[in-house]
Amino acid sequence: MELLQHIGLEQNLLTIVLVSALPLVFILLYALVTLYLEMKVSAHIQDRLAYMRTGWHGVLQPFADILKLLQKEDTVPAAADRFLFKLAPFVVFAGTYAGFAAIPFSSAYIGSNINLGVFFIIAASSLVVIGILMGGWASNNKWSIFGAIRSAAQMVSYEIPTALAILIAVMITGSLNLQEVTQYQSGGIQNWVVFGGSLPLTQKLLILPFTLLTFFILFIASIAEVNRTPFDLPEAESELVQGFNTEYSGMRFAMFYLAEYANMFLVSAVAVSLFLGGWSSPFGEALSGPLWDLFWFVAKGMFLVFVQIWIRWTLPRLRVDQLMYTSWKVLTPFLFLCVFAVGLILVL
Amino acid sequence: MDLYAIIFYLFAVITLGSATIVVFSKNVVYSAFALLFALFGVAGLYVLLMADFLAITQLLVYVGGILVLVLFGVMLTTKVFDVQMKTKTIQMVPAVAILGLLSGTIVGVFWSTDWYISENPIDVAKTAPQIGNMLLTTYLLPFEIASVVLLVALIGAAMIARRERKG
Numbered sequence: 001m002e003l004l005q006h007i008g009l010e011q012n013l014l015t016i017v018l019v020s021a022l023p024l025v026f027i028l029l030y031a032l033v034t035l036y037l038e039m040k041v042s043a044h045i046q047d048r049l050a051y052m053r054t055g056w057h058g059v060l061q062p063f064a065d066i067l068k069l070l071q072k073e074d075t076v077p078a079a080a081d082r083f084l085f086k087l088a089p090f091v092v093f094a095g096t097y098a099g100f101a102a103i104p105f106s107s108a109y110i111g112s113n114i115n116l117g118v119f120f121i122i123a124a125s126s127l128v129v130i131g132i133l134m135g136g137w138a139s140n141n142k143w144s145i146f147g148a149i150r151s152a153a154q155m156v157s158y159e160i161p162t163a164l165a166i167l168i169a170v171m172i173t174g175s176l177n178l179q180e181v182t183q184y185q186s187g188g189i190q191n192w193v194v195f196g197g198s199l200p201l202t203q204k205l206l207i208l209p210f211t212l213l214t215f216f217i218l219f220i221a222s223i224a225e226v227n228r229t230p231f232d233l234p235e236a237e238s239e240l241v242q243g244f245n246t247e248y249s250g251m252r253f254a255m256f257y258l259a260e261y262a263n264m265f266l267v268s269a270v271a272v273s274l275f276l277g278g279w280s281s282p283f284g285e286a287l288s289g290p291l292w293d294l295f296w297f298v299a300k301g302m303f304l305v306f307v308q309i310w311i312r313w314t315l316p317r318l319r320v321d322q323l324m325y326t327s328w329k330v331l332t333p334f335l336f337l338c339v340f341a342v343g344l345i346l347v348l
Numbered sequence: 349m350d351l352y353a354i355i356f357y358l359f360a361v362i363t364l365g366s367a368t369i370v371v372f373s374k375n376v377v378y379s380a381f382a383l384l385f386a387l388f389g390v391a392g393l394y395v396l397l398m399a400d401f402l403a404i405t406q407l408l409v410y411v412g413g414i415l416v417l418v419l420f421g422v423m424l425t426t427k428v429f430d431v432q433m434k435t436k437t438i439q440m441v442p443a444v445a446i447l448g449l450l451s452g453t454i455v456g457v458f459w460s461t462d463w464y465i466s467e468n469p470i471d472v473a474k475t476a477p478q479i480g481n482m483l484l485t486t487y488l489l490p491f492e493i494a495s496v497v498l499l500v501a502l503i504g505a506a507m508i509a510r511r512e513r514k515g
Contacts, residue, residue: 013351084381091384115473116404123404126412130384133419137377145423152416159412176476 020111023100031261034305035062041306042313072250080247081138088135089248089255095127096262103269104179105297106279108290117178118166121270122159125225128263129155132234135256136244147243150320151227151234157327158224158231164335165218168211168342169274172197178270182278189282194275207345210338215275217331217338219304222267224327226260229312236317268304269297276300356396363389380415380422387411401476 036051036059043050051058076082101124102117104110114120129152136148170176172193173184184198185191194215196204224231235243245256272278277300279293287296318326362385369382387410394403483491 081377084377114400116400116476119401119408119476120404123407123412126408126416127384129416130381130411130419133416133423134381137419137423149420149423152420156412156416 020101022109023103023105023111024097026105027097027100027258027262027265030265030302031258032062032066033302034261034264034309035065037306038309041309045310045313066254069250069254074250074252075247077139077141077247079140081140084134084138085247086252088131088138089252089259091131091134092128093131093255093259093262095124095131096259096266098124098127099266100262100269102178103266104182104273104278106290106293107179107182107288108293110179113177113179116176118170118181118270118274119176121266122163122166125155125159125263125266128259131259132244135248139244139247141247143240143242143246144244147234147236147240147246150240151244154227154231154233154323155225157324158221158331161217161221161327161331161335162225164332164339165214165221166270166274168214168335168338169193171339171342171346172199172207172211173274178273178278182273182280185277186280186288188284189277191280192275192277203345203348206348207342210341210345211275213334214338214342215271217335218271218275219307221327221331222271223308223311224323225267226263226308228260228264228308230315230318231323232312232317233320233323264305264308265301268301268308271304272297272300352396356393359389359392359396362386363393377419377422380418383415383418384411387415398472399475400472401479 039050039061040057051061054060054064076085099121101111102114102120104117110117132151132155133148136144136146136151139145169181173181175181175184181193185193187198189195191198194211196207196211199207227234234240235245240246245253248256277296279297281288281292281296366382366385366389370379370386373379373382387406391403391406391411394400394406
């Protein structure tokens with residue numbers, strides 16, 4: 001009971017259910033927008049137009065896509081492991097959704113104001129790895145299992161740079177609670193951790209190159225965590241058809257898709273909360289307040305999602321060895337340097 | 349029965365139910381996946397005991413690390429190479445003897461320990477800083493030894509896994 005009071009909730013089951021369902025509403029709306037955005041952005045990058053027929057510039061196309069997915073037969077391959085095959089999409093989505101519990105959407109809303117928020121998000125994302133392995137294995141298909149194994153290897157490897165980058169932001173702000181991390185950065189764009197946080201000027205100038213580097217590495221590692229190009233080896237269509245979700249159709253496929261999109265926003269939200277001031281307004285006190293906070297948070301998050309889409313349709317895919325090389329021999333050593341340097345500067 | 353009790357029994361059922369599947373399942377992959385829910389249930393029980401740091405570490409280390417490794421091992425050996433790995437009961441007598449001994453010890457410890465129940469409600473906000481401080485002051489030596497052991501294991505694994513140089 002103390003736990004529930006601790007997170008600021010009445011002992012009212014209805015309130016708990018409603019509050020915990022709010023991010024779901026957001027994810028569903030966001031997925032519709034991003035589905036459209038992804039197709040349009042990719043098309044314009046490749047000098048095409050994408051959807052033009054369903055409504056004005058094809059704005060109704062996401063709804064049509066969802067209707068199609070709802071109608072599709074939910075097929076299970078004959079040789080698949082039925083139970084695990086059916087369970088896997090839900091495990092993946094549950095892992096992603098659990099992470100949203102610790103995301104502060106606004107100064108007035110955070111699902112669970114636990115003290116170890118960002119630590120919890122890292123832990124919850126390991127459920128996604130298990131779900132992907134489950135789906136890949138249960139499909140009983142060589143492409144699926146190789147996709148799943150690649151995905152797991154990739155996500156486990158890139159957890160190291162992600163965790164180190166998060167550690168640097170935590171060292172500067174002194175808290176694992178994303179709400180407190182955000183409050184630390186309030187007061188304008190100059191206080192964002194990516195620009196050195198609210199340290200004294202000399203320290204800030206010294207720390208600036210390292211925080212900038214850390215932010216970029218965190219973003220690179222985040223893209224690898226969500227299995228998107230240039231790190232989309234788990235579903236490399238030229239080699240593995242569609243990777244771990246090859247055998248999925250209809251709503252189960254849609255669940256994987258929704259989880260991937262939700263994960264895109266989740267990693268962006270973590271990067272925004274830690275480095276880009278979270279929900280705080282870039283103009284200090286101006287344009288702040290619970291609703292403005294929500295606006296800033298979603299705007300910053302959506303910008304990083306847009307960058308992810310942009311990168312996906314611009315860069316080619318890495319090879320497996322290049323992928324592992326990038327994580328272990330480039331990103332991780334640079335982050336060790338940053339951890340050391342930031343620690344030293346903070347002690348000064 | 350209040351909400352706390354309901355949640356406790358829910359997690360207890362999840363843990364024990366999945367643990368039973370881990371032990372009795374004929375398919376070793378099912379055992380590995382059932383382990384996920386068993387570990388998750390234990391993490392839930394930790395949360396109920398106000399041990400938030402322990403619960404999250406449980407998820408991170410066991411689900412994110414060890415379980416993924418177990419699954420890798422299991423998945424690479426079953427189905428892919430047409431070898432059906434099954435679990436079956438062998439060595440009944442020694443198994444029962446060891447089980448009896450082990451459970452006897454655990455039950456003995458359970459009954460003989462004077463369980464300390466904190467009078468004051470625990471401040472969840474302070475668990476992580478307290479654990480951090482303890483690890484870097486009072487328990488610095490065990491902490492450092494554990495990290496050296498892990499480092500040795502890491503180097504050993506890299507040694508075994510690396511390609512043999514010719515000549």
